[in-house]
Amino acid sequence: MPVYRLHYFPESGNSYKLALMLTLCGQTFEPVWTDFGDGVTRTPEWRRDVNAMGEIPVLEVDGERLTQTAPLLLRLAEQFGRFGAETADEKFELLRWLFWDNHKLTGYMASYRFMRTFTPSADPQVLKYFRKRLDDFLGILETHLQQNDFALGKRATVADFSMMAYLHYPADETGYDFAASHPAVKAWLDRIASLPGWRPAYDLLPGKRLPHYA
Numbered sequence: 723m724p725v726y727r728l729h730y731f732p733e734s735g736n737s738y739k740l741a742l743m744l745t746l747c748g749q750t751f752e753p754v755w756t757d758f759g760d761g762v763t764r765t766p767e768w769r770r771d772v773n774a775m776g777e778i779p780v781l782e783v784d785g786e787r788l789t790q791t792a793p794l795l796l797r798l799a800e801q802f803g804r805f806g807a808e809t810a811d812e813k814f815e816l817l818r819w820l821f822w823d824n825h826k827l828t829g830y831m832a833s834y835r836f837m838r839t840f841t842p843s844a845d846p847q848v849l850k851y852f853r854k855r856l857d858d859f860l861g862i863l864e865t866h867l868q869q870n871d872f873a874l875g876k877r878a879t880v881a882d883f884s885m886m887a888y889l890h891y892p893a894d895e896t897g898y899d900f901a902a903s904h905p906a907v908k909a910w911l912d913r914i915a916s917l918p919g920w921r922p923a924y925d926l927l928p929g930k931r932l933p934h935y936a
């Protein structure tokens with residue numbers, strides 16, 4: 723069995739993607755709480771010793787430090803034979819949604835939620851811009867999920883875990899009430915939450931939390 727250590731902070735949806743995947747695959751990990759709020763990931767020491775890209779999460783696998791959730795999710799899917807692609811066409815689809823998520827959905831939702839909720843003086847113009855982009859991306863996801871149970875159709879894959887991570891937080895953090903605004907997204911979040919062993923981020927990622935300002 724590999725030994726996993728996950729460097730994270732509780733509000734990090736990117737960390738949750740890996741914590742959830744490991745949990746759904748029946749794995750445990752040692753949680754390594756990281757003081758993101760105090761700027762530790764911006765220090766030269768942390769970038770030298772932990773992650774040169776300056777990002778959370780970092781997954782240590784038997785002592786090797788690995789980063790970037792998309793390739794990590796794909797590797798775990800392959801290793802455990804779960805939540806991955808089964809055909810070349812599925813692999814293409816999986817990559818398509820993972821790239822879209824990293825660039826668009828997670829990229830904007832993580833920035834919007836962080837600025838809106840966890841920074842003391844959010845710039846209203848920047849928030850407005852993020853929200854406009856997000857409304858567009860969420861509309862695209864809503865349309866897809868009106869016709870599909872999951873990103874790839876009938877079964878959950880790592881593309882779903884990647885896309886749902888930032889959307890499953892409480893409405894007072896995301897600023898969205900999906901039941902009212904995006905019912906197909908809400909139904910999909912509920913489908914993922916009913917997978918055996920599923921747990922929310924704040925259950926899997928304990929420790930000191932960032933102050934709320936929203």
Ligand SMILES: N[C@@H](CCC(=O)N[C@@H](CS)C(=O)NCC(=O)O)C(=O)O
Nearest residue numbers: 734735736776777778779790791792
């Ligand atoms: N594409 C990266 C994104 C990681 C990321 O942006 N992490 C955030 C915290 S959840 C971070 O460390 N941000 C620091 C920064 O943007 O400077 C992944 O999937 O691992």
